[in-house]
Amino acid sequence: xxxxxxxxxxxxxxxxxxxxxxxxxxxxxxxxxxxxxxxxxxxxxxxxxxxxxxxxxxxxxxxxxxxxxxxxxxxxxxxxxxxxxxxxxxxxxxxxxxxxxxxxxxxxxxxxxxx
Amino acid sequence: xxxxxxxxxxxxxxxxxxxxxxxxxxxxxxxxxxxxxxxxxxxxxxxxxxxxxxxxxxxxxxxxxxxxxxxxxxxxxxxxxxxxxxxxxxxxxxxxxxxxxxxxxxxxxxxxx
Numbered sequence: 001x002x003x004x005x006x007x008x009x010x011x012x013x014x015x016x017x018x019x020x021x022x023x024x025x026x027x028x029x030x031x032x033x034x035x036x037x038x039x040x041x042x043x044x045x046x047x048x049x050x051x052x053x054x055x056x057x058x059x060x061x062x063x064x065x066x067x068x069x070x071x072x073x074x075x076x077x078x079x080x081x082x083x084x085x086x087x088x089x090x091x092x093x094x095x096x097x098x099x100x101x102x103x104x105x106x107x108x109x110x111x112x113x114x115x
Numbered sequence: 116x117x118x119x120x121x122x123x124x125x126x127x128x129x130x131x132x133x134x135x136x137x138x139x140x141x142x143x144x145x146x147x148x149x150x151x152x153x154x155x156x157x158x159x160x161x162x163x164x165x166x167x168x169x170x171x172x173x174x175x176x177x178x179x180x181x182x183x184x185x186x187x188x189x190x191x192x193x194x195x196x197x198x199x200x201x202x203x204x205x206x207x208x209x210x211x212x213x214x215x216x217x218x219x220x221x222x223x224x225x226x227x228x
Binding site: 004033035042043047052091105107 | 146148155156157158159160163165173203205207209211214216217219221222
């Protein structure tokens with residue numbers, strides 16, 4: 001069965017410091033995409049970063065980067081120079097093995113940024 | 116550019132009442148989805164549609180119905196509201212490819228009392 005596991009329900013980081021959010025998953029697909037979404041208190045779901053599984057190079061978007069380890073099925077998100085606006089729920093997601101072409105989400109990590 | 120519009124933003128229902136959550140998109144996307152997000156949890160797929168006239172069940176379809184008569188609209192119907200349906204409901208769309216991101220509406224907070 002497909003799973004997405006975020007083992008850290010809550011994390012905190014000092015402003016300007018770096019934090020890493022963990023995500024592990026299981027899929028029988030060989031080529032797929034992985035996504036990190038951010039949900040601030042406004043509830044809006046915002047795409048942070050995505051990674052294509054067959055690319056060895058880790059994706060980077062400004063202060064956000066991933067550590068993708070395909071063999072270990074691990075997809076962690078690193079936030080550098082944390083800002084107050086980074087405080088949010090963060091969800092890891094992968095496409096399902098069935099044909100819905102949607103995204104299957106983890107349970108999320110709540111990130112608090114301490115001034 | 117409106118993107119994905121959900122109405123209403125908040126609603127309180129009594130047990131047994133019915134209602135329709137509206138979702139409209141102006142991006143001409145083929146795929147549309149309804150998710151629910153329970154407190155402290157991730158999003159679970161209720162129903163989805165790959166185009167006008169085509170709908171299918173997701174992970175948690177019981178107690179809901181959908182229709183897709185046009186590309187733009189994908190309403191979600193609750194026929195007999197139950198407290199277990201208290202949740203935040205999100206509509207999302209994408210054009211179709213697996214590498215594309217989902218575009219989300221701002222959600223509907225529904226409480227069933």
